[in-house]
Amino acid sequence: MLVDYHVHVVAHGEYHYREEWLNQYLDRAQQRGVQAIGLVEHDQFKERIDWRLIEALKRTDLHIAAGLEIDFVPGREESIKRMIDQHPLDFVMGSVHFINDWAFDHPDHRAGFDALDIDQVYSDYYVLIDKLVKSRLFDIIGHLDLIKIWGHRPIKKDSLQHVQPILHSIKASPMVIEINSAGLRKPVQEMYPCRQIIEKM
Template identity: 35%
Template sequence: MIDYHLHVIAHGDRPMTVENILKYCEVARARGVSQMGITEHDRYLEEIDLAAFQEARELSHDVELRLGIEIDFVPGAEERMDNDATALPYDYIIGSVHRVDNEEVDRATDQRIYDKYETYDLYAAYYANVRKATLSGRFEILGHPDLIKIFRHFPDRDITPILEETADAVAESGVVVDVNAAGLRKPIGEVYPARDFLQMFHKRGVPIVLSSDAHAPDQVAMGYDTSLALVHEVGYREVATFRNRERGTLPI
């Protein structure tokens, strides 16, 4: 099993040390995770300790470590994104959309964006950014593709055509979708992406990875019973893996 989206530094909570990385590995091992990808937020790029990662990789034994990064996709910030994407010898890069018009959609302490925009228009703008991210050619993985649902603000109008268009773009791009259990820990109380959206991806042959989006060791592989049940019900029997930006597969 894999967990391909997690954060040791998290939101500046702890340094990336060998000891802290191995704490995540210990939980991964106990929960049956054989490959674990550390994907810090790109704003903490300068705090990523490559030497500590490489030493932990040598010591992690039956938990294979992968180095990734989660890049915050923002239209107009191409130079920053390109610099971040080439800064370290990543195994893969996650591209995630957290913003519309440079305002965060997932900040629990500031949800004013949901009052600023009509909800349907906000969803349309969010998914337009998701499509731009997938088609940009910068990323191997699309992070939590329906993050916009996090606080249960839903549009009154049907967004199925928007989701279909987005699934088409993902399939065209060759990007892998992050099936992310963090939504189970948020107000939405479900995996990203939702079942119907995941079915659209499966219908188009889009590969997936599994992740917990852990920001602390005890969150590694948290919610995987639910995630695994979902992906099996939809029809997935394997996950993508990465090493040196090359994709492989692993049965689930």
């Protein structure tokens, strides 16, 4: 079954929920043989989601699910719970885009890698991923090894060594790991997660 549960209709705020725009996504999904599509916005754009439009456009030959991709930030767990409870969600994706206040995957902040110890960056990132998993707030873990986006690699421990203990926690939970092809279009030119991690899942 071919599925895509990481479709941002508003992208990063550039677009809007309109019937014609939404139908373009749904039509293209069906043309490509996708049988289930997940419309998921970053939580900062949650107020722009038209839940009634999503419901109205549901099709018998394409499963359409609505979700949120929520940035996991330690200390924000209670507000995340409230956010989840306040919306008619089919699924919730958790991801890490920030280490402290550093948006490491944003092109404008890419240079931050040059000023930091790469092994510490990887360690800090996977500490956050571990906390995300243990929070049990999410159904899907988005782009598990996003920290590699610009091609920076750890020196003392490889990514698999960082993530291996976390995989045990994920396997003991009802969560699933997203396999995301967006990394193939980024400088790292590799899926999230990498093949070595996928083979250990």
